[in-house]
Amino acid sequence: MVHELPLWFEWASLSALAVLLLVDLFVVGRRPHVPSMRESALWVGFYVALALAFGGLVAVVGGAAPAGEFYAGWLTEYSLSVDNLFVFVIIMSRFAVPRDQQQRVLMVGIIVALVLRGGFILAGAAIIEQFLWVFYFFGAFLVYSAVKLVTGGDEAEEYHENRAVRLLRRVLPIGTRYDGGRLRSEEDGRRVLTPLVVVFFAIGSTDLLFAFDSIPAIFGLTQDPFIVFTTNVFALMGLRQLYFLLGGLLERLVYLPIGLAVILGFIGVKLILEALHDNTVPFINGGEAVEAVPTVPIWLSLAVIIGTLAVTTVASLLRTRGSRTGEDAPAGERASTPDERG
DSSP states (O other): OOOOOOHHHHHHHHHHHHHHHHHHHHHHHHSOOOOOHHHHHHHHHHHHHHHHHHHHHHHHHHOHHHHHHHHHHHHHHHHHHHHHHHHHHHHHHHTTOOGGGHHHHHHHHHHHHHHHHHHHHHHHHHHHHHOTTHHHHHHHHHHHHHHHHHHSOSGGGSOOOOHHHHHHHHHSOBOSSOOTTOSEEEETTEEEEOHHHHHHHHHHHHHHHHHHHHHHHHHTTOOOHHHHHHHHHHHHHTHHHHHHHHTTHHHHOTTHHHHHHHHHHHHHHHHHHHHHHTOOOTTSGGGOOOTTSOOOOHHHHHHHHHHHHHHHHHHHHHHTTTOOOGGGSOHHHHTTOSOOOO
8 A cells, every 4th residue: 555655754764864874974984994893783772762762753643554564565665675785795706896895885886786776766666657567576576585595595696797897897907906995097008997896786786686586575574665665775774784783693694594484475475465465467266356365464573574684693693693703703804804805
């Protein structure tokens, strides 16, 4: 269901979020450093509190229903984004990004990802508005993704440059050495772009690939493009500091793929049930709605998401209790271990 929030509230919210992102980028750019665990924890807490407060504002302005959709969507997007961190660690290692530049790389990469996701969300909303039967496709795709998460093995252990990154390398003069935080440098007597440019784009474009799972999942919880986009913004805003906070804990979340699979599978089934309830496909029930199928209320979705994440986290930590290794160093440190090949 789409809940109409006041236009002034939507524009004011998007403007405030844009300013916050720009201020965050400015602060990171002025003082590049590796954040401590305490600093990272404080920033993660700040962004979580900000998301909770924003959901409260949505409740005041639009009521409990859109607020519940925001919270469910934000939790889903945040949990799915944690899986992105595995790939971000690998990208940082693959490109040997200097440790003091990793915050900036993540920040710019996340902004690129939000721009790309914004286009994806607008396209998805337009398609859903015209063709509700696409929920059948979304639902089946999410169930497929859930099965693949459980049976696909450790697919994220190696990073392969996507076509967009390879094309970027071909059309732009990319150097081989970092030059602090500069985007342009001189190498062998010619002006080149530093590898930071490639890493920015690699983070952003790789995140978009993850969005092929997460965006349909959010549309399974709400059809309001504004809520879908803001859940993405709040999830990705907190992702940068979470990267430094979790560190070796990522390796201990052994049941995370199972938990994410349960969430994706649940939302996939929910989408299919909603598609049946509003069916217009001629070869299903003669093109009539299947009124007998149940609809899943948002409170149940929220309960399933929270319960799954809680059980997954506790079970993972109990399963790996006492298994501290050298990988327990912060992610920012482990990502810079390869030889500095520039």
